[in-house]
Amino acid sequence: xxxxxxxxxxxxxxxxxxxxxxxxxxxxxxxxxxxxxxxxxxxxxxxxxxxxxxxxxxxxxxxxxxxxxxxxxxxxxxxxxxxxxxxxxxxxxxxxxxxxxxxxxxxxxxxxxxxxxxxxxxxxxxxxxxxxxxxxxxxxxxxxxxxxxxxxxxxxxxxxxxxxxxxxxxxxxxxxxxxxxxxxxxxxxxxxxxxxxxxxxxxxxxxxxxxxxxxxxxxxxxxxxxxxxxxxxxxxxxxxxxxxxxxxxxxxxxxxxxxxxxxxxxxxxxxxxxxxxxxxxxxxxxxxxxxxxxxxxxxxxxxxxxx
Amino acid sequence: xxxxxxxxxxxxxxxxxxxxxxxxxxxxxxxxxxxxxxxxxxxxxxxxxxxxxxxxxxxxxxxxxxxxxxxxxxxxxxxxxxxxxxxxxxxxxxxxxxxxxxxxxxxxxxxxxxxxxxxxxxxxxxxxxxxxxxxxxxxxxxxxxxxxxxxxxxxxxxxxxxxxxxxxxxxxxxxxxxxxxxxxxxxxxxxxxxxxxxxxxxxxxxxxxxxxxxxxxxxxxxxxxxxxxxxxxxxxxxxxxxxxxxxxxxxxxxxxxxxxxxxxxxxxxxxxxxxxxxxxxxxxxxxxxxxxxxxxxxxxxxxxxxxxxxxxxxxxxxxxxxxxxxxxxxxxxxxxxxxxxxxxxxxxxxxxxxxxxxxxxxxxxxxxxxxxxxxxxxxxxxxxxxxxxxxxxxxxxxxxxxxxxxxxxxxxxxxxxxxxxxxxxxxxxxxxxxxxxxxxxx
Numbered sequence: 001x002x003x004x005x006x007x008x009x010x011x012x013x014x015x016x017x018x019x020x021x022x023x024x025x026x027x028x029x030x031x032x033x034x035x036x037x038x039x040x041x042x043x044x045x046x047x048x049x050x051x052x053x054x055x056x057x058x059x060x061x062x063x064x065x066x067x068x069x070x071x072x073x074x075x076x077x078x079x080x081x082x083x084x085x086x087x088x089x090x091x092x093x094x095x096x097x098x099x100x101x102x103x104x105x106x107x108x109x110x111x112x113x114x115x116x117x118x119x120x121x122x123x124x125x126x127x128x129x130x131x132x133x134x135x136x137x138x139x140x141x142x143x144x145x146x147x148x149x150x151x152x153x154x155x156x157x158x159x160x161x162x163x164x165x166x167x168x169x170x171x172x173x174x175x176x177x178x179x180x181x182x183x184x185x186x187x188x189x190x191x192x193x194x195x196x197x198x199x200x201x202x203x204x205x206x207x208x209x210x211x212x213x214x215x216x217x218x219x220x221x222x223x224x225x226x227x228x229x230x231x232x233x234x235x236x237x238x239x240x241x242x243x244x245x246x247x248x249x250x251x252x253x254x255x256x257x258x259x260x261x262x263x264x265x266x267x268x269x270x271x272x273x274x275x276x277x278x279x280x281x282x283x284x285x286x287x288x289x290x291x292x293x294x295x296x297x298x299x300x301x302x303x304x305x306x307x
Numbered sequence: 308x309x310x311x312x313x314x315x316x317x318x319x320x321x322x323x324x325x326x327x328x329x330x331x332x333x334x335x336x337x338x339x340x341x342x343x344x345x346x347x348x349x350x351x352x353x354x355x356x357x358x359x360x361x362x363x364x365x366x367x368x369x370x371x372x373x374x375x376x377x378x379x380x381x382x383x384x385x386x387x388x389x390x391x392x393x394x395x396x397x398x399x400x401x402x403x404x405x406x407x408x409x410x411x412x413x414x415x416x417x418x419x420x421x422x423x424x425x426x427x428x429x430x431x432x433x434x435x436x437x438x439x440x441x442x443x444x445x446x447x448x449x450x451x452x453x454x455x456x457x458x459x460x461x462x463x464x465x466x467x468x469x470x471x472x473x474x475x476x477x478x479x480x481x482x483x484x485x486x487x488x489x490x491x492x493x494x495x496x497x498x499x500x501x502x503x504x505x506x507x508x509x510x511x512x513x514x515x516x517x518x519x520x521x522x523x524x525x526x527x528x529x530x531x532x533x534x535x536x537x538x539x540x541x542x543x544x545x546x547x548x549x550x551x552x553x554x555x556x557x558x559x560x561x562x563x564x565x566x567x568x569x570x571x572x573x574x575x576x577x578x579x580x581x582x583x584x585x586x587x588x589x590x591x592x593x594x595x596x597x598x599x600x601x602x603x604x605x606x607x608x609x610x611x612x613x614x615x616x617x618x619x620x621x622x623x624x625x626x627x628x629x630x631x632x633x634x635x636x637x638x639x640x641x642x643x644x645x646x647x648x649x650x651x652x653x654x655x656x657x658x659x660x661x662x663x664x665x666x667x668x669x670x671x672x673x674x675x676x677x678x679x680x681x682x683x684x685x686x687x688x689x690x691x692x693x694x695x696x697x698x699x700x701x702x703x704x705x706x707x708x709x710x711x712x713x714x715x716x717x718x719x720x721x722x723x724x725x726x727x728x729x730x731x732x733x734x735x736x737x738x739x740x741x742x743x744x745x746x747x748x749x
Contacts, residue, residue, distance in 0.1 A: 050420075140565055248561065250720040270417070
């Protein structure tokens, strides 16, 4: 009896034992830091008098003060608008190009496919900061070969680091770096489409274009949803491109994007409390936007299936 | 110091990660609050600094005076400027700051207000006379305490292309009015050239120019802080540069960019208002112009005056977490006043020492290579250094500096004059002080 009971107990305990490492790691490196950030965001430092010497600073409860400050901060709102403008360019252009390249590589009789695939993918392997530095050089009229050529041809030379063109300049870096990755994701799911589907289409007299529009794109819709999801998150977290271009121009402020504001608060002003509050807001906004999108996409799929 | 801004970017990310990791591991260790002074026996000190070659200077100490006093100093190389300030603050919060830190003068008030630095006035005696009054006062914050010992200073000067000034028939400006005339004259003779640029990406330059004009940005009034960023002196400086940018007489693009390097290297910009460390920057930014530059005192607001500001410079401070404050203070004063140490600092770290005796010492007898055409470079620099106006720093210089970059960057881009930008900077600084709970005088 006892041995049998022990056995059942052992079997019952096993899953928890297996879960333990993951749970501990999750708690230590995920839940705990997030909890600490939330705790920080609810506090602030209060200075007394001149604030010199011992005991001049005290950590006090701030309630939701940091959150109301962040939400009413015009800099954060401006940052959100910047990101919106940037995202409106980046996401459609990048995913459009990725889909186009993937479809082109997937067509029959394409030559040099492996080389082309690698060439398009390669920029993804270049760290964002390096890419931004490279493009930064190309955007500066005095050192850019493009401007040299434009000048020689007597063409107008737009200032890419100012106003509207700045968004194009920043988006260009992201598109250049991100298209390859998204293309690979879409291309992989294109390759997974069974050949008999194409055969059937061909027997029905479909042209290549019709195959692409009517069969391929609908069948890779899940991976399009996935890449869109990743792109939204990456857009909301844009940081390295504007930060790297910032020293080159007067047009990018230190709080251009929301994450730059978090960085500036934490490491420029040494105010980790406000920074934590802004970070929490960005995380919540990202969650709501990305999962909201996923839900919308899923419910559409289900509706279609039901039909 | 000279490369702070350019380095900052590259190091920012790395430091951020380091700080984050450091903070978490420190938090895990827990903090022990024993501040008892070790009275005797060998002492080991840690020193955070960004000056290159500092380990070699510390070696001289460890093999000589340090060995005798049984005080060993270990140098840990850090990122420069503001990033180190954040790191020190984080470490101090966990009571794990190193014994000694390098800190720029304008960061001292921030560090003191976070209770990171120790008052070492009791441990160091008689070093005050080694330094110019304007420098020394920055390490006392105008109080009876002493929070650091000056290490290097950066008196500002006017650098210009001697050959091109001759070519365009320009005189070296003695006053800021003449400076503006020189800029206009150059525009007439060579419309595609600029005398210089107004750069909004290094706040230290503007702070130094305001300091020269007599501005006092932070002062203590009873137990309240008074912020004078938009005082008359600074307004004068802002209007002057804003006017030049507005009238298109000088360029408005930032410094330290590839385009700026090219402009200096090809003679598109023919002058630079900078500090004593300029030769180092010019060597890398404009290598083709070696031997063609000259240094002159900064233009003055009134003819016949002689005043200059500082752009950079740093000090050695002892932290409150140090268990051997006396020993740390001993090393700090040796490092910054001993002739052998100062000579090594000049040679190994390439700094311009704050100690007045060292400014005319053997180590600085020869002009920098880039200025071989001006053999009395350091003699002239020492003369300029004597005229450094006092500076007044407060506990949120970082906030004012960031606000400067954003507000003046925008104003320079729009060529709309700098008056409104200066008001923005003042308001942001006061608002931040008040938000933190400091008492601010109207």
